[in-house]
Amino acid sequence: MEGEGELGSSINGGRLLFFSLPLQGHMTPMLHLAAILHSKGFSISFIHTKFNAPNSSKYPQFTFHPLSDHLSESETAGLSVFDLAYLINDKCSEPFRDLLTEFFTDSSENRPYALFSDPALTFTRDIAKSFALPRFVLRTSGIGAFLVYSSFPLLQEKHYLPIQASQLEQSVGDLPPLRVKDLPAIGVPDMETFTKYISELVEEAKTSSGVIFNSFEELEDSAMAVLRQTFPVPIYPIGPFHLYSPPNSSSYLTPDRTSISWLDKQAPKSVIFVSFGSVASLKQRECLEIAWGLANSGCHFLWVIRPGSISGMNRQDALPEQFMDMVEGRGYIVEWAPQHDVLAHPAIGAFWTHCGWNSTLESICEGVPMICTPRFADQMVNCRYATNAWTIGVELRDGLERDNIAKVVRRLMVEEEGLEIRQRALDLKMKAKLTVTQNGGGASFESLKSLMSCLSSSS
Ligand code: UDX
Numbered sequence: 001m002e003g004e005g006e007l008g009s010s011i012n013g014g015r016l017l018f019f020s021l022p023l024q025g026h027m028t029p030m031l032h033l034a035a036i037l038h039s040k041g042f043s044i045s046f047i048h049t050k051f052n053a054p055n056s057s058k059y060p061q062f063t064f065h066p067l068s069d070h071l072s073e074s075e076t077a078g079l080s081v082f083d084l085a086y087l088i089n090d091k092c093s094e095p096f097r098d099l100l101t102e103f104f105t106d107s108s109e110n111r112p113y114a115l116f117s118d119p120a121l122t123f124t125r126d127i128a129k130s131f132a133l134p135r136f137v138l139r140t141s142g143i144g145a146f147l148v149y150s151s152f153p154l155l156q157e158k159h160y161l162p163i164q165a166s167q168l169e170q171s172v173g174d175l176p177p178l179r180v181k182d183l184p185a186i187g188v189p190d191m192e193t194f195t196k197y198i199s200e201l202v203e204e205a206k207t208s209s210g211v212i213f214n215s216f217e218e219l220e221d222s223a224m225a226v227l228r229q230t231f232p233v234p235i236y237p238i239g240p241f242h243l244y245s246p247p248n249s250s251s252y253l254t255p256d257r258t259s260i261s262w263l264d265k266q267a268p269k270s271v272i273f274v275s276f277g278s279v280a281s282l283k284q285r286e287c288l289e290i291a292w293g294l295a296n297s298g299c300h301f302l303w304v305i306r307p308g309s310i311s312g313m314n315r316q317d318a319l320p321e322q323f324m325d326m327v328e329g330r331g332y333i334v335e336w337a338p339q340h341d342v343l344a345h346p347a348i349g350a351f352w353t354h355c356g357w358n359s360t361l362e363s364i365c366e367g368v369p370m371i372c373t374p375r376f377a378d379q380m381v382n383c384r385y386a387t388n389a390w391t392i393g394v395e396l397r398d399g400l401e402r403d404n405i406a407k408v409v410r411r412l413m414v415e416e417e418g419l420e421i422r423q424r425a426l427d428l429k430m431k432a433k434l435t436v437t438q439n440g441g442g443a444s445f446e447s448l449k450s451l452m453s454c455l456s457s458s459s
Pocket residue numbers: 024025026028140141142251255275276277278279280304335336337338339340355356357358359360362377378379
C-alpha cells in the first residue's frame with residue numbers, strides 16, 4: 001500500500017493484541033485489521049476462544065493465544081450473538097487476565113502497545129485498564145448502524161422504541177433515511193436483553209481509546225459527521241479492510257471452489273449470487289418460495305445453503321422435488337462459497353443478500369448491485385442505506401413469495417433499471433478503491449495514518 005514505509009518505520013515490531021468474538025462476521029474483519037497493522041510493522045498476538053478458533057495456519061505471521069474457555073458444544077449450540085457474548089464474558093475473564101499477566105511480566109520488548117477487542121467482550125475493559133493497556137474497539141457493523149445503536153436512549157425518549165406496529169412506515173426524523181421498520185429492533189424476541197447488550201456495546205466504545213470501523217467516510221459521510229460531533233473518543237473508519245491486500249481465507253466452513261469453475265462457464269453478468277451470511281436461517285416455506293422464485297425468474301443463479309440454515313430440515317427435503325433437474329445448467333447450490341472471489345467474478349450480475357455488513361461492503365467493493373432481504377439487527381439499517389441512500393439495491397423484505405421474487409430478480413438482472421443501479425454500484429466501487437490510497441486522497445488512508453500516529457505515540 002502507498003505510504004507503507006513512511007508509516008511503518010517508527011513501529012519497529014511493537015506488539016498489538018487482538019481479541020474477537022468467535023463468529024464469522026466478527027472474526028473476518030478482526031483478522032483483516034490485524035493483517036493491516038502487521039503490514040505496518042507491528043507484531044500481532046491474536047487471542048481467541050478455543051470455541052470457533054480461527055485457522056492459525058492461514059496467518060503464519062501472527063502468534064495465536066487460545067484461552068481455556070471451557071465452552072462446551074451443548075452450551076453454545078443455537079445461542080444468539082448476545083447470549084454467546086455473555087457466556088464468553090463469564091468464562092474468559094480469568095484466563096484473559098492470566099494471559100495479560102504473562103505479557104506484562106515478560107521481557108520489555110514483548111509488552112503490548114495496545115489491545116483491539118470486540119466491544120461485546122466487555123470484560124476486556126477493566127482488565128486492560130489494570131495493566132494501563134490502551135484498548136481500541138473494532139465495531140464490525142457500519143457507521144450508520146452504530147449511530148442508531150448509540151441513539152437508542154433518544155429513540156426510547158421519543159417513543160420510536162419499543163417499536164409499535166402502527167408506526168412501522170413512519171420516518172425516524174433524527175436518523176434519515178430510516179423508517180421505524182428499519183430500526184435494528186425489529187423481530188428481537190427479548191427486547192430488554194437486547195437493549196442492555198446494545199447499551200453495553202456503546203459504553204465499551206465510549207470508554208475506549210478509539211473506535212475502528214470497517215467502513216469509509218466517502219460512503220457514510222453523514223452518519224460519520226454526526227458521530228464525530230457526539231462521540232467522546234476518536235473514530236477511525238479505515239475500511240474496506242480487504243482492499244489493503246488480498247485477504248487470506250478466514251472462513252470457518254470450507255469454501256466450495258466448484259462454484260468458481262461453474263461460474264467460469266457462465267456468460268458475463270448473467271448469474272445472481274444468493275447468500276444470507278453465516279447466522280441467518282430460513283423457514284422451510286421461505287426456502288421453497290426462494291427456490292420457485294429463482295426457477296421462475298429464468299435467470300442463472302448460484303445459491304449458498306449453509307448446513308443447518310433451514311429451520312428443522314436438511315436442504316434436500318426443503319427444496320421442491322427434482323429441483324436440481326428442473327434448473328439443470330442454470331442453477332448451482334453450494335454449502336459455502338468463496339464469497340470474495342464469487343463477487344469479483346465477471347459472471348456475477350447481482351447479489352441477493354441479507355445485508356450483513358461484511359457482505360454489503362464486499363458487494364460495494366466489487367460494484368455488484370444487491371437485492372436486500374435483511375433478517376435482523378444492523379441488517380435492517382444496511383438495507384435502507386443500500387436501497388435509499390446509495391441506491392445500489394432493491395428491497396425485498398416482506399414479500400418472500402415466488403412471483404414477487406421472480407419479478408425482483410428480473411428487475412435487477414434483465415430490466416433497464418438494473419443497468420442504472422449497476423452503474424451507481426460501479427461508481428461506489430471506484431470510491432471504495434480510492435479511499436485506501438494516498439493518491440486518491442482517500443479518507444480511509446488518512447484515518448489509518450491518524451491511527452498509526454496514535455499507536456506510535458503510545459509506544
Ligand atoms: C453478522 C451479522 O449478521 C451482521 O449483520 C453483522 O454486520 C456482522 O455479523 P453475518 O450474518 O455472517 O454476520 O453476515 P456478514 O457480515 O455478511 O458476514 C458474512 C461473511 O461470511 C462475509 O465476509 C462473507 O464473505 C462470508 N461468506 C458468506 C463466505 O465467505 N461464504 C459464504 O458462502 C457466505
